[in-house]
Amino acid sequence: MDFGFGPDDEAFRTEARSWLAAHLAGGHEEVRGQGRPGSEHEAVAERRAWERELGRGGWIGLGWDSDAYGNRRATLTQQVVWAEEYARARAPGRCGHIGENLLAPTLLAYGSEGQRAEFLPPIARGEALWCQGYSEPGAGSDLAGVRTRAVRDGKTYALTGQKIWTSLAREADWCFVLARTEEGLSRHRGLSFLLVPMDQPGRIEVRPIRQMTGTSEFNEVFFDGARARAAHVVGGAGQGWRVAMGLLGFExxxxxxxxxxxxxxxxxxxxxxxxxxxxxxxxxxxxxxxxxxxxxxxxxxxxxxxxxxxxxxxxxxxxxxxxxxxxxxxxxxxxxxxxxxxxxxxxxxxxxxxxxxxxxxxxxxxxxxxxxxxxxxxxxxxxxxxxxxxxxxxxxxxxxxxxxx
Incomplete structure (x- = not known):
């Protein structure tokens, strides 16, 4: 494939550039340049409003292989055009990038149709924010060493354990969590990929981690009997390693x-x-x-x-x-x-x-x-x-x- 930009891409660039100029100036100018890596604590409420603005414009989910969820489709070169124009406009750091760029492609590849229908439209509208529950104190880059457990109880799972370095955990509505669901198995066997609602007072605690920059983009997350529906296990129970590795390929x-x-x-x-x-x-x-x-x-x-x-x-x-x-x-x-x-x-x-x-x-x-x-x-x-x-x-x-x- 010869990766180049053709006339359609340049027309798309003009549309993207014009939309960003008009909408950043139309009430969102104050968040321009805010919320980049190292500054994700900045203007969270205003950036959430910007996510909804992007959703109304159809600019969320360009890379999804379907336009059935309220997003618009775009070719690979047009996705590059949008990403570059967004950065050039100094538009704010995205609150919704974890849901759009990590979870959504994973659901399209491994999720059920019911899961896709439930979770993708709110992401495309800029309404639902996600965080990622992978790393643990004893299992950072070694994801096969996770110890967070999820025990099946009828139609739900009860999660117990700790995650760390969790970006946007204080703001997120949902977290996708890699946890052990099968006793007696170790390493990459017996893991499942669960979708967990974060609004569970008394069952989920989020503690900010203060960095040497003085800010707290990252968090610890503690699960104490937090609930996830069995219908929200992606790819099937015990298939978490395959799904988790697939997600990292989209990163x-x-x-x-x-x-x-x-x-x-x-x-x-x-x-x-x-x-x-x-x-x-x-x-x-x-x-x-x-x-x-x-x-x-x-x-x-x-x-x-x-x-x-x-x-x-x-x-x-x-x-x-x-x-x-x-x-x-x-x-x-x-x-x-x-x-x-x-x-x-x-x-x-x-x-x-x-x-x-x-x-x-x-x-x-x-x-x-x-x-x-x-x-x-x-x-x-x-x-x-x-x-x-x-x-x-x-x-x-x-x-x-x-x-x-």
């Missing part, structure tokens, strides 16, 4: 290109700061900026090649493409964060002049970028895990020896 795709537009905006901000501070006169700083710019272009070409099937669809190389992309952008973003503080000089290491012990924990954009990007090589699958995937699934190297559990 990186078109959104990678929109992410890179955001990276370009951040890089431009760092360049402006370097010019203002005089750091741009330093040859080493200029070389680092040039390298970051060139690597960002390479990441874009790699993403387009992968989406266009250049990695060989269905091949071992295509199976490892998401891991390659994660390795590329994670460390790149960290280097950008390091440069954001470097170009400020000593001023980059201190807070505002009116900072006091009683004032809120305040960081400027460059400082927040630097601190938040320290996690880029850990969350979403650590670099070590990505290298294992590439080594074992792409290069065919022997599996690393693992001790008893």
């Amino acid at each position: 990186r795709g078109v959104s990678t290109l929109a992410q890179q537009v955001g990276f370009g905006q951040e890089l431009a901000g760092v360049v402006r700061e370097a010019v203002a501070s005089g750091a741009a006169r330093d040859a080493v700083v200029r070389e680092r900026v040039e390298r970051l710019w060139a690597e960002l272009r390479v990441m874009r070409w790699n993403a387009l090649r992968t989406l266009g099937g250049g990695a060989g669809a269905g091949s071992a190389a295509s199976a490892g493409a998401p891991s390659v992309a994660k390795l590329l952008w994670g460390r790149w973003h960290q280097r950008l964060g390091e440069l954001a503080v470097l170009v400020r000089g000593a001023a980059g290491a201190v807070g505002p002049s009116d900072w006091s012990a009683d004032a809120p924990y305040v960081l400027d954009a460059g400082q927040r970028l630097h601190l938040f990007t320290r996690a880029d090589t850990i969350y979403g699958g650590s670099d070590e895990v990505q290298r294992d995937i590439i080594a074992e699934r792409v290069l065919g190297l022997p599996r690393e020896a693992r001790g008893p559990r």
